[in-house]
Amino acid sequence: MTVVDNIPRASAEATDAHGPVAELHAVRARAAAGPSERATEAQHAKGKLTARERIELLLDPGSFNEVEQLRRHRATGFGLEAKKPYTDGVITGWGTVEGRTVFVYAHDFRIFGGALGEAHATKIHKIMDMAISAGAPLVSLNDGAGARIQEGVSALAGYGGIFQRNTRASGVIPQISVMLGPCAGGAAYSPALTDFVFMVRETSQMFITGPDVVKAVTGEEITQNGLGGADVHAETSGVAHFAYDDEETCIAEVRYLLSMLPQNNRSCPPPVASDDRADRRSEVLLDLVPTDGNRPYDMHQVIEELVDDGDCLEIHERWARNIICALARMDGQVVGIVANQPQSLAGVLDIEASEKAARFVQMCDAFNIPIITLLDVPGFLPGVDQEHGGIIRHGAKLLYAYCNATVPRISLILRKAYGGAYIVMDSQSIGADLTYAWPTNEIAVMGAEGAANVIFRRQIAEAEDPEAMRTRMVKEYKAELMHPYYAAERGLVDDVIDPADTRQVLIASLAMLRTKHADLPFRKHGNPPQ
Numbered sequence: 001m002t003v004v005d006n007i008p009r010a011s012a013e014a015t016d017a018h019g020p021v022a023e024l025h026a027v028r029a030r031a032a033a034g035p036s037e038r039a040t041e042a043q044h045a046k047g048k049l050t051a052r053e054r055i056e057l058l059l060d061p062g063s064f065n066e067v068e069q070l071r072r073h074r075a076t077g078f079g080l081e082a083k084k085p086y087t088d089g090v091i092t093g094w095g096t097v098e099g100r101t102v103f104v105y106a107h108d109f110r111i112f113g114g115a116l117g118e119a120h121a122t123k124i125h126k127i128m129d130m131a132i133s134a135g136a137p138l139v140s141l142n143d144g145a146g147a148r149i150q151e152g153v154s155a156l157a158g159y160g161g162i163f164q165r166n167t168r169a170s171g172v173i174p175q176i177s178v179m180l181g182p183c184a185g186g187a188a189y190s191p192a193l194t195d196f197v198f199m200v201r202e203t204s205q206m207f208i209t210g211p212d213v214v215k216a217v218t219g220e221e222i223t224q225n226g227l228g229g230a231d232v233h234a235e236t237s238g239v240a241h242f243a244y245d246d247e248e249t250c251i252a253e254v255r256y257l258l259s260m261l262p263q264n265n266r267s268c269p270p271p272v273a274s275d276d277r278a279d280r281r282s283e284v285l286l287d288l289v290p291t292d293g294n295r296p297y298d299m300h301q302v303i304e305e306l307v308d309d310g311d312c313l314e315i316h317e318r319w320a321r322n323i324i325c326a327l328a329r330m331d332g333q334v335v336g337i338v339a340n341q342p343q344s345l346a347g348v349l350d351i352e353a354s355e356k357a358a359r360f361v362q363m364c365d366a367f368n369i370p371i372i373t374l375l376d377v378p379g380f381l382p383g384v385d386q387e388h389g390g391i392i393r394h395g396a397k398l399l400y401a402y403c404n405a406t407v408p409r410i411s412l413i414l415r416k417a418y419g420g421a422y423i424v425m426d427s428q429s430i431g432a433d434l435t436y437a438w439p440t441n442e443i444a445v446m447g448a449e450g451a452a453n454v455i456f457r458r459q460i461a462e463a464e465d466p467e468a469m470r471t472r473m474v475k476e477y478k479a480e481l482m483h484p485y486y487a488a489e490r491g492l493v494d495d496v497i498d499p500a501d502t503r504q505v506l507i508a509s510l511a512m513l514r515t516k517h518a519d520l521p522f523r524k525h526g527n528p529p530q
Helices: 018-033 037-045 051-058 118-134 153-169 185-193 211-218 224-228 230-237 247-259 299-306 351-366 384-388 391-404 419-424 448-455 457-462 466-481 499-513
Strands: 002-004 007-009 065-067 090-097 100-107 138-142 175-179 182-184 196-200 205-207 242-244 312-315 323-330 333-340 371-377 409-418 434-437 442-444
Touching (some): 051 247, 065 118, 100 118, 118 138, 153 185, 175 247, 185 205, 196 247, 247 312, 299 333, 299 371, 323 351, 323 499, 351 391, 371 419, 384 391, 391 419, 434 499, 448 457, 457 466
Parallel strands (some): 175 196, 371 409, 409 442
Antiparallel strands (some): 312 323, 323 333
């Protein structure tokens, strides 16, 4: 028997399989252990788990099946030929989350700093292809230093293959990127192409050019976290959908998100039994929403009253807070909720809110999740910055997303619904299947005060008491065009409902729409506003 790589090798004269099997187990144990105990300790010292520890947290116990565990690179030069660790710095395979198949790849920072080389990329390409073919979600656990410089352009080509597959899988299977370490340069584009991005504070960063390059080019000094940390991307850039303090919580939330998503675009999210009665009345809603349109309130409280057990998963919770996007269940069925938030900027639509909601609507439509829209919107945010920043094209993204969506769509007008923002927020005229309103609704081109100033400008200016005339005209406009039944009388609202009955009405409507089928004209793809 010989020894290679510290592993006993079976003799060629062996007459049975015991020796080769023992050798196999030794090789696999070596691959599973990683490069060294010292490397593992260094990873833990940074407050980070190893790749295999992360996979164990993500998947159901004992369900992981590894693919190409014994893969090694074949590069030479710069000392690479003397260092050929098993796995080549990425662990790939599949397992289950709550019994449903999920594919995963995890960078092993202990090997080449998780940097991507040719063999490393090929393993990722294979597991992505398998996920697409099997029609199951793909989760990437990212902790890598970018392209493996020693392998040159081969590493860059590996990223191209990942990007191409990310795009091919888009809208076909759920793709979730979990950032658990640095992600720099072109590597940041793969997470940006996926459906959801999770980050961990202090240990994960994403940027195209790092602090050193920024300083050299612009003279600005900034830390890695200040440039591309979790809080920056969760609050400022909108790149990250979720940010958590530790890896354990982060990965637990990934599991929760997966429980709300279907396996692919040909299936629906899994229902769960609910003890929350579908016909539960919510009398508290009568007091939650003030009738005075200028008084703020927290839309989260309304959503909690409507959904099962008050439980929902908010997407992009800390970015564009004037609009809420959340996944929840109603009578056990998953729904997507888009709602204006009067507590932030009075619930207006602006550039960031439009982008946030548009992407969420597209995701729901891609994965067969019905959409409920809760309106209390005074309009689009006015201002030079908004106009010069392209509020027209950004607002059009939300309009396009709603118009293009074929899943069941129900809108509910709680209070204000003014101007173009009312139309954009899934009004009946752009294809909402059902539109309801509370008796506190005000649907109009603009607020009564503004409308009166325009329509009755001359009368107000010529009156002996302009303020008294303005007050009178405002009341007249409200009485004629803004009473709660005006839209219902014209068929633009299907019904005006008791707020306490809202949950029951929405659940019954969703049940009716569950078999909705929409025929679309043939086209290669649309050309949405950018």
